[in-house]
Amino acid sequence: MLFSESFQMALTSLYANKMRSLLTMLGIIIGVAAVIALVSVGMGVRSNVTSSIASLGSNMLIISPGASQKGGVRGAAGSRKTLKYDDAKAIEQKVKNIDYVSPTVSSSYQVVxxxxxxxxxxxxxxxxxxxxxSLSISNGSFITENDLSKRQRVAVIGTTVAENLFEDKNPVGQNIRINNQPFKVVGLLESKGQSSMGQDQDDMIYIPLTTAMERMLGITYVQSINVQVSDATKMDQVQDEIETLLRQRHHLAAAHKEDDFTVRNLTSLMETVSQSTSMLTLLLGAIAGISLLVGGIGIMNIMMVSVTERTREIGIRKALGATFLNIMTQFLIESMVIGIIGGIIGIGVGCAASEIIARVAGFTTVITWAPILVSFLFSVGIGLFFGIYPARKAARLDPIEALRYE
Incomplete structure (x- = not known):
């Protein structure tokens, strides 16, 4: 019996029992669709988190005031005022392999x-x-060293702020009031859109650090220091040098004294997060894959019923010369066709479900070829594996007993 003839007979048999065939495929369809949709969600989470960290800058170290929590114990009172502007200058001057150092402070204000x-x-x-x-100026200029040294009241605004305050008017050169203090807009940033965590990156105003510290907040410390390392391979070395320098400057030379600052390595953090989200994606895919096994059991069940229903037909074919291999091939092809058709439909349903999740939930999903290919091959393999026993049962039927079957 030719393969093409067996394939055609399989399609005819499935078409003759359309509803039963569809219900049999349903397990495969749901399984494949679930694998694609859940893996796309997992990969979306991974993409969101990594892009959010990457948006802070490449090869970044972020220094925060206060000791890191160990064993549930917080840093001492007042430890959040331990970083100074001079610390940032010292890091820039004394630590090698650094491109940029930028201390920052921030607060929320009403702008008029x-x-x-x-x-x-x-x-x-x-x-x-x-x-x-990696900010870009669409109009005007950014804050300069002159603005910093003279504590100028100048501001660079994001597009969201510009739209709400100025509408269609060019904001550069206009005067605004921040917390009832006058500032001149010297620059407009290009839009960066929302971050992966849903935060509007354009809803922001930048002013000189010295102006913010002395004229707005009235403080003598900074809230964080951003350090960009020139070479990713030297991140740990630079981190150690910064920690040693800050311990010296903060008079923490004694071994028993805890750091009053925390240095976070975003590259290491990104690697850790990437590993965690990869495990999450794998777990989601494995959970969804269970439904594929359930679908395979459904295929075996229906093929067993089909063998029973077609016992007399099998007997006639064997009496006419069909071999063990012919009968095996016919029923294996039928079970594989169920897996193939179910897999194709499942791919379409899974991709559609992923798009619906992205639009309805406002969540980023990432569809790649890997889960599609793996789930499809798995569905075909499931059809083949769970079709072997019913096919063997059909092929081993005694033709005389089969012909006498009512």
């Missing part, structure tokens, strides 16, 4: 222009932040 007002985040920064965060 004419009859319009808007509540937004205001960050005090240095000119280096432009390079660290």
């Amino acid at each position: 222009y004419g009859n319009n007002n808007w509540n937004t985040s205001v960050q005090g920064v240095t000119p280096e932040l432009l390079s660290i965060r």
Whole structure:
């Protein structure tokens, strides 16, 4: 019996029992669709988190005031005022393999222009932040060293702030009031859109760090220091040098004294997060894959019923010369066709489900070829594996007993 003839007979048999065939495929369809949809969600989570970390800058170290929590014990009171602007300058001057250092402070303020007002985040920064965060100026200029040294009341605003305060008007050169203090807009940033965590990156105002510290907040410390390392392979070395320098500057030379600062390595953090989200994606795919096994059991069940129903037909074919291999091939092809058709439909349903999740939930999903190919091959393999026993049972039937079967 030719393979093409067996394939055609399999399709005819499935078409003759359309509803039963569809219900049999349902397990495979749901399994494949679930694998694709859940893996796309898992990969979306991974993409979101890694892009969120990457948006802070490449090869980044972030220094925060206060000791890291160990054993549930917090840093001492007042430890959040331990970083100074001079610490940032010392790091820039004394630690090698560093491209940029940018200390920052931030707070939320009401911003007013004419009859319009808007509540937004205001960050005090240095000119280096432009390079660290890969910001682009669409109009005007960014904060300069002159602005920093003279504590100028100048501001660079994001597009969201510009739209709410100025509408269609060019904001550069206009005067706004931040917390009732006058500032001149010197630059407009290009839009960066929402971050992967849903935060509007354009809803931001940048002012000189010295202006923010002395004229707005009235503080003598900084809230964080961003350090961009020139070479990713030297991240750990630079981190150790920064920790040693800050311990010296903060008079923590004694071994028993805890750090009053925390240095976070974003590259290591990204690797850890990537590993965790990969495990999450694998777990989601494995859970969804269980439904494929259930679908395979359904295929075996229906093929067993089909063998019983077609016992007399099998007897006639064997009496006419059909061999053990012919009968095996016919029933294996039928079970594989169920897996193939179910897998193809499942791919379409899974991709559609992934798109629906992305649009309805406002969540990023990532569809790749790997889960599609693996789930499809698995569905075909399931059809083949669970079709072997019914096919063997059909092929081993005694033709005389089969012909006498009512």
